[in-house]
Amino acid sequence: MMRNRIIAMIILLFAGATVYLNMFQSKDAAKSADTAPQAGYLAPSFELASLEGQPYRVGGSRDKPLLLNFWASWCGPCRQEAPDLKALYDQYKDRLDLYAVNATHQDTIADVRETVKEFDFRFPILLDPKGDATGSYQVRAIPTSFLIDKSGKVVDVLYVMEREQLEQKIKKLISD
DSSP: OHHHHHHHHHHHHHHHHHHHHHHHHHHHHHHHHTOOOOTTSBOOOEEEEBTTSOEEEESSOOSSOEEEEEEOTTOHHHHHHHHHHHHHHHHHTTTOEEEEEEOGGGSOHHHHHHHHHHHTOOSOEEEOTTSHHHHHTTOOSSSEEEEEOTTSBEEEEEOSOOHHHHHHHHHHHHHO
């Protein structure tokens, strides 16, 4: 009788410990799965090839601040902001990098090339064929942009906005 009680208590102890540990692991996993880049935190690192095949790296310290834009050729709001991005890059390219990450896993290279030609983009177009960068930045809607300072920290997360508003944010970023 005493032996059965001891075995039952050991089983209950193990079951309780298992439930307790699983609760905390689930919370930690949920927390990391829901954590997208935020202002004040380091930008996730990645390396992608450009449309021309040249590798570009994001993450860590850099010479200039960065406007990191996630887009696709079929995206109406992306097309709407394209002329503003081009104009702002042309104006601030000496003080700001702009990388446009194409959601290539949801796009075609032919459409990307056509869009780049149509809008005369001169900034690097990075291809994300597996969605790795899009995933690490947890991009839920496109376009989504991230302003990243020289130390590699996210300063702001942006969605489509008027050119004047975006320019004010860029001016603040490059003056810091």
